[in-house]
Amino acid sequence: MIRGLYEAHLPVRDLTRSIAFYEALGLQLDPKVEDNLAFLWIEKDKRWLGLWETEKVEVEYHPSLRHIAFHVSLEDLKKSVAWLEGKGFKPREAFGFEPVEPFVMPHGEYAHAKIHFNDPDGNSLEFICKLENRQKIMTRMYLSEWEQMQEG
The missing domain is CATH 3.10.180.10 (2,3-Dihydroxybiphenyl 1,2-Dioxygenase, domain 1)
Structure with a gap:
């Protein structure tokens, strides 16, 4: 369906x-x-x-309102902070992570890597991609830290 x-x-x-x-x-x-x-x-x-x-x-922001997450490749996500800044758009803090690079939120067997930013009206946007969680990590962290742990 x-x-x-x-x-x-x-x-x-x-x-x-x-x-x-x-x-x-x-x-x-x-x-x-x-x-x-x-x-x-x-x-x-x-x-x-x-x-x-x-x-x-x-309208007061809530994740259920005024939010769109765009699926991107991991390669594009890794370049997203510089890409956004190059277009004059500012990534923003989310879930306690400063927008210096994407961060990862694990969910058991998988995880999501993401970076957040706003449109000119304050609508919440994000670039996101799904990751495997082979190491069963359950701690949120920056993507570079995640990749180091996945290699080990």
Whole structure:
């Protein structure tokens, strides 16, 4: 039945500014832009993000609201801090980790490596990839530390 997530939506204050931000992340604008709504393809013809222009952007943040996690490769994640900063975007602290590099959150048999940042309206974004947890590590740590432990 369900084969994946097709779309997600975020509120934005300035649609033109937000379209430029998400295009800089690599999303492709769908030509059917409406007055207060635009869709950008995360993966062409498979997954997209809807941006809704509204004055009600400042809803108090909670992870269940105003949050999108973009799946990336491990190789791209390792370069993500420099990549974001090179585009003028600032990675941010999350779960007590400073944004100097991605960090890892283990979940038993697997783990997630991630880095967090915000869009111009404060919507929470992250780049994330799934990792094997061969060593059954259960402590959160920076990705470079994780990789050293996985080698041992």
